[in-house]
Amino acid sequence: MKATLENEFLSVTVDTLGAEMHSIKKEGSEYLWQADPKFWARHAPVLFPIVGKLKNGTYRYADQTYKMGGHGFARDNEFKLVSADNKRLVFELTSSEETKLQYPFEFIFKVIYEIHENQIKVRYVVKNEDEKFMNFSVGAHPAFNVPIKSGTFEDYQLTISPKEKRTFIPLDPPSGTLKLDKKSEVDLAELPLKRDLFDQDALVYTSSEQMKISLTNRLDDHGVSVSWTGMPFFGLWSPSPAQAPFVCIEPWCGAADDINTDGDITTKFGINELAPDEEFSCEYVIEIK
Template identity: 55%
Template sequence: MTTTKLSNDVLSIAIQDFGAELHSIQKDNIEYLWQGDPEFWARQAPILFPIVGKLKNGSYTYDNETFKLGGHGFARDQVFKLLESEANEAIFELKANKETRAVYPFDFRLRITYKLVNNQLTVKWEVKNLDEQDMYFGIGAHPAFNVPLESGTFEDYRLTISPAQARQYIPLNPATGVLNLSQKHAVDQTEFALTRELFKDDALVFETPEATEVSLTNTVNDRSVKIAWENMPFLGLWSPYPAEAPFVCIEPWCGIADDQNTDGDLTTKFGINTLAPGKKFKAAYTIEIN
């Protein structure tokens, strides 16, 4: 496993080629990124591709064939190639291979760019369809941040979604990890004090059709994290339950888990993206560290 390090006058980060996954985000010698203790959750900031969340019964159908695919897809378990690396920017690439084609029958190129500017890290995704047919996929982020940051307890922290407006909330079935779209409803709440009970029904999932920010702040110091994006239609907020894990995940998604009533057809899956042959899909989010 190879690690690439980037830094500027404010931040230093590390990325592993396995999964092109963030391994560290530090400011003032304080580690902001969860370090992957397997007692709670061994991962840190996996890239979710070509699906986000779980499939009903762990499978989907495409062109009259059934494919098994685990939750969040395979990108997080693939070794990416480092294409470019400078002091404050690195680009990683994954292409379809024998292993991916066994579970996902499309020829693709996935590039992940990490770029530091002042106290911000921008993560860019680019998916290119190298196939001769339309490609169907989801992609998402899953970064976990330490709670507490330097001081305080889990309950001293809160998550705030901006702008302050009602959003559609989609319940998850904790037993299966799939959605219950029939119970989707508007929720006015935009500030959430962190408690273990907040996640007793698994992740909180919202629709975010507009530009959105989520802030992790606290009442004991000035340490905070803000994640911002413009074109990602879903958001997940998660921490394990009932384990008292010292982290919370803020997850912007271009894709989402199956609905419990899905027929399993990938082409009509809720939240799926369709990409024509030769075309590119691009999205990005920014992590601001304070």
């Protein structure tokens, strides 16, 4: 089932399957990737309870081994729409016997969308309903059309602020895991889009406390900005060598496994830990121009 937020600036459609945005329109122009399966059959999946891939698709917890696909299971589960009006949608996923086959914790996971003028605020709220500490990651994966209206892929660029040194962590393309032993400090301010930029899969970096990444072009004023506070990692991705007409800007509270991980989720790179009955929240904002 789909629900829509609308104001005089934007129309935003979200599906209960995965609590995933399916459309962001401004003045009739579509900004969100429309999930052409030729390239990538998703729009803006929600990543929970892991971000990225696990080494060999498995992890260990309390002497048991569990299997889980990349980016977790939330994106493929039906959420309940618990609250809706013209400005705010609240989706909820709760643990079940089925989720416990992959993830042995009791939880409530909410995804909240709000619009204000030309901005969309997306908030994630994780509550530990279990009697034990819960380990998890959560993140976003929105894909934006490139071109939005004018030009070609190469006419666009990403501007990353603040301009400062940050850690780049390369991926191992065959496994989708991170190579922490190959990380490096880089200056990152502008990335002109070109097809070979993503030859080694997604680009993964550490965030500053406050971040903003803007997708702009040199032909018109159409663009997108994604900003966040306190989400410690981000990814940038477009399929290569497929020449897909979109780019993803992905703020994360979590990251893929390190290629040398021992598989213990409690010590996993980038993992979060939540005490019983406690809540965790984070949010990011999409601004449409």
